[in-house]
Amino acid sequence: MTNLNKQKPIIRLIKYAQGLRIKIVLASISSVINKLFDIAPEILIGIAIDVVVSKQDSFLASFGYVEPKSQLIALAVLTFFIWLGESVFQFLYAILWRNLAQSLQHKMRTDAYDRMQNMDMAFFENQASGNLTAILNDDVNQLERFLNIGANDIIQVIVSVIGVGAIFFYISVKIAVFAFLPIPLIIFGAFFFQRKAQPRYFEVRRQTGILATAISNKIMGIATIKSFTRENKELDHLSKLSSDYQKANKEAIKISAAFTPIIRMAILTGFLATFIIGGFDALDGVITVGAYGMLVFLTQRLLWPFTSLAITMDLYERAMASVRRILDLLETPIEIIDKNITKTADMSQNINFNLVRFSYSSNSQVVLSDINITINKSEVTAFVGQTGSGKSTLMKLLLRFYSPTSGNITINNINIEDIKINDLRQSIGLVSQDIFLFDGSIKDNIAYGKNDPTDKEIQEAAKLAEAEDFINALPQNYETLVGERGIKLSGGQRQRISLARAILKNPAILILDEATSAVDNETEAAIQKSMQQIAKNRTLLVIAHRLSTIVSADVIHVLDKGKIVESGTHNELLYNEGIYFKLWSIQTGNIEVN
Helix, strand or coil: CCCCCCCCHHHHHHHHCHHHHHHHHHHHHHHHHHHHHHHHHHHHHHHHHHHHHHHHHCHHHHHCCCCHHHHHHHHHHHHHHHHHHHHHHHHHHHHHHHHHHHHHHHHHHHHHHHHHHCCCHHHHHCCCHHHHHHHHHHHHHHHHHHHHHHHHHHHHHHHHHHHHHHHHHHHCHHHHHHHHCHHHHHHHHHHHHHHHHHHHHHHHHHHHHHHHHHHHHHHHCHHHHHHCCCHHHHHHHHHHHHHHHHHHHHHHHHHHHHHHHHHHHHHHHHHHHHHHHHHHHHHCCCCCHHHHHHHHHHHHHHHHHHHHHHHHHHHHHHHHHHHHHHHHHHHCCCCCCCCCCCECCCCCCCEEEEEEEEECCCCCCEEEEEEEEEECCCCEEEEEECCCCCHHHHHHHHCCCCCCCEEEEEECCEEHHHECHHHHHHCEEEECCCCCCCCCEHHHHHHCCCCCCCHHHHHHHHHHCCCHHHHHCCCCHHHCECCHHHCCCCHHHHHHHHHHHHHHHCCCEEEEECCCCCCCHHHHHHHHHHHHHHCCCCEEEEECCCHHHHCCCCEEEEEECCEEEEEECHHHHHHHCCHHHHHHHHHHCCCCCC
16 A cells, blocks of 8 residues: 555544544543643642741741641641542543544444455455454554553643643742753654654554565465475464564664663652752742652652653553554545446346456456457356456456456446446355354354345255255254365365355346356256346356356357457357367367377
8 A cells, every 4th residue: 555645644533533532622621631630649749838837928828827737737638639639530531542542443443344345356456364464453553552651641641731731930040041941852752763663663554564465375375385295394474574674673672762761861850959059049049948849849740750751651652653654544535436426227237348358457468359249138158268268357356356458348238337336236146165253153154145044044045056955964064164265175065055155145147157167067966947037037147168157158258368259158269269169179179198
């Protein structure tokens, strides 16, 4: 994904989170009030010292509490309510920030997933699944960690600077100036750290995606790894990727670790300034002893939180690197979308490919060239040809996974680009060569083809797909778990469940892309017998390498290098003795191949 948005990630995040503005405001207010209560005890300590030293002449005496003991009792009562208020608002900000983190995390994950699954198929060709998984999971979690802790810390540091600064300047401008001298250095250091750390943390997030992709691929390919005894090679490869991730983190940690000692020394400078200059002023009577005590305590309260600023900035940079990746995904344009005005088509009518040409990109080789055919409604139309001839690409264009480079496809004389994508795809059932089953039961996987199907409908679909016998032979029948990607089933069993799923959908157009390539000859013959029932009242499109599966098709189109070079029935194509005749002869063993 290319980041075309040059705005800072925090600005993009604020715009994205506009719907959560009330939650953000309430959480921020709770943080502000908690910090105001938090710095109040230091003020009360200074007032208490003033009471003990000045007695009837103390600052508090001006409010009507003349007796020193009554002043201390009033301070004790006030301290109780301040600590109570601090505790209440600490509870509130913790709850509000964490709930906000959960709400934003949920929103970003679901929005990103929704965006991802609506992206063009071309998008997935350039994206590793592990990287997308890292965005939806780990990147979203990084933002949660920052909101749980870092956002409150940043707000409270700002409140401390403003609140304590006001008290300092009220008591002594001279002491305030010297006490606050380190703060510009701290802020400069924070921004310097941010600039240095930002690209490093983005690299950390990139390496996270690469590592997640590798782990995912190795788990899915474990059978191949074991069969080729490549465990050591794969371990070495994973170790290298993990080392790259470790190295990226080390570069980021190096910047973060250097920040804290620098800040601590700057803080010490401010504290010593207050300690010495304020002490001299107290000895000279310029300020009271109580005011001096208050300033010393407030200096620590003001400057010490800056020591955790490195951790906060670390969380912030990690979060912003993740936000950038998430929002880049959300802002990636989708090319294949519905038009503002769409049309309704009778999907059971003829399909026309009108001079269709297609390339995957402007610089790539032409995959389909001048495809000009009519697929008659309620007929079985087959496509055959060598691997890479363009058969499956035709079906992808019909499903609008891609758009033709030129020409168009119509159903009932309506351009499919004028039909709602959802309506188009709901009317098409696909059984692809690459079978995907979800981690659940056989029943769940077949039922995926229809909303709330009955058990009878599921069983009838399984029967038509010649899956009923093997399902009933399993210990738990339809409740048998198939495992991730159907790993517990054979290839032929997975194909039959996939076929049953498509049959249950009951689409007007059914595409079988090598749908019986993994079944045995006996099962294939049984499916052929069911084909008449499957094809009843619908248009059936069949892609086949095994020509025996399409001998009864109404018409067979032969593709070669992206062009349709022959069309006709099985017998007609054999009679013409062209490419189809040669393919048939090879498969039936009637000729020898050099």
